[in-house]
Amino acid sequence: MLSILSLLGACALVSGAPFLQIPTNVQSPAANANAHAPNIDPYPALGKPRVTFKANGTFKLTVFSDLHFGENPWDNWGPQQDVNSLQLMNTVLGDEKPDYVVINGDLITGENTFRENSTTLVDEIVGPLNAARIPFSSTHGNHDNQANITHLEEIQRELRVAPLSYTRIAPKGVGGEEGPGNYWVPVYRNDKDHAPILILWFFDSRGGFSPNPDSVPVPDWVDSSVASWIESESAAMEAVWGPADEARGAVAFVHIPPYGGYSDSTWGHGVRNLIFHTPDPKAGVETWIRLEDGEQRARVVLDEGYGR
Ligand SMILES: *[C@@H]1O[C@H](CO)[C@@H](O)[C@H](O)[C@H]1NC(C)=O
Ligand SMILES: *[C@@H]1O[C@H](CO)[C@@H](O)[C@H](O)[C@H]1NC(C)=O
Ligand SMILES: *[C@@H]1O[C@H](CO)[C@@H](O)[C@H](O)[C@H]1NC(C)=O
Numbered sequence: 001m002l003s004i005l006s007l008l009g010a011c012a013l014v015s016g017a018p019f020l021q022i023p024t025n026v027q028s029p030a031a032n033a034n035a036h037a038p039n040i041d042p043y044p045a046l047g048k049p050r051v052t053f054k055a056n057g058t059f060k061l062t063v064f065s066d067l068h069f070g071e072n073p074w075d076n077w078g079p080q081q082d083v084n085s086l087q088l089m090n091t092v093l094g095d096e097k098p099d100y101v102v103i104n105g106d107l108i109t110g111e112n113t114f115r116e117n118s119t120t121l122v123d124e125i126v127g128p129l130n131a132a133r134i135p136f137s138s139t140h141g142n143h144d145n146q147a148n149i150t151h152l153e154e155i156q157r158e159l160r161v162a163p164l165s166y167t168r169i170a171p172k173g174v175g176g177e178e179g180p181g182n183y184w185v186p187v188y189r190n191d192k193d194h195a196p197i198l199i200l201w202f203f204d205s206r207g208g209f210s211p212n213p214d215s216v217p218v219p220d221w222v223d224s225s226v227a228s229w230i231e232s233e234s235a236a237m238e239a240v241w242g243p244a245d246e247a248r249g250a251v252a253f254v255h256i257p258p259y260g261g262y263s264d265s266t267w268g269h270g271v272r273n274l275i276f277h278t279p280d281p282k283a284g285v286e287t288w289i290r291l292e293d294g295e296q297r298a299r300v301v302l303d304e305g306y307g308r
Contacts, residue, residue, distance in 0.1 A: 105255020
């Protein structure tokens with residue numbers, strides 16, 4: 001387990017959105033950004049537009065977690081939950097108008113799905129995001145690895161059916177068994193800037209079962225190979241974009257099942273919003289839970305003063 005992940009707090013509701021700001025203390029191995037340095041932003045080559053702050057200097061993320069599509073397909077209750085989830089997504093996206101969406105794990109209840117069509121549930125999940133043309137990406141959780149589905153299969157399907165998916169597959173050797181979903185997404189202040197001002201990191205916490213007849217459990221933590229990958233990626237960013245110091249912020253997303261926290265009748269269903277009010281990374285990020293009916297809860301600002 002990465003030590004930074006032990007700081008992550010799982011959040012309440014269907015919208016568990018564990019996150020933290022990563023200390024930007026990786027030493028720069030090279031001098032400042034250099035005009036001939038390779039561009040390490042992978043997205044232009046993938047045909048994806050840059051993710052940017054709004055013209056007025058704000059950036060808002062909305063996090064949907066534990067959507068659990070495909071639960072109990074053999075009764076009426078299960079499919080109705082998916083209808084409700086799509087309705088919630090459409091309502092929230094219409095109201096909140098986020099600049100980026102994170103689907104934070106357990107997209108699918110993999111132990112209930114069928115080999116022949118399990119990934120088609122991904123098509124349903126990304127429907128509202130495709131329709132609203134919002135850039136997004138996913139982490140995957142313990143229910144996304146099961147006999148009839150894996151994280152890799154979900155990611156491959158998502159990339160096929162969602163033009164604005166920024167999810168990527170980690171390089172070979174990074175992420176461990178059934179944990180391919182480790183990647184980062186740069187966010188720029190302005191479309192033409194040399195360097196991003198915010199890095200969104202996404203880690204694969206694996207879990208669930210291997211898709212083999214013996215149903216061997218998969219370790220349910222982020223593989224230790226991810227730690228050195230974070231260091232080498234950060235070093236590459238510093239070499240090309242200059243030292244992070246106070247110039248570049250970071251937020252990390254990982255799925256952690258909020259054990260014991262599901263569906264309390266007094267909680268309802270909701271999502272987590274995060275908003276950067278200014279492009280200055282030192283200003284921190286404000287976050288709160290938005291319930292389906294619009295009620296807001298647990299608003300905090302995560303900046304230097306948080307927790308003091
Ligand atoms: C920035 O623009 C968005 C979208 O138009 C708006 O909702 C938000 O209130 C604006 N924020 C500020 C600080 O101007
Ligand atoms: C996997 O899918 C097959 C084919 O649809 C089905 O027969 C089987 O019950 C599923 N396995 C599990 C563990 O759900
Ligand atoms: C998947 O296939 C099974 C039967 O094989 C069917 O009962 C189920 O409704 C299908 N689900 C989807 C999402 O297509």
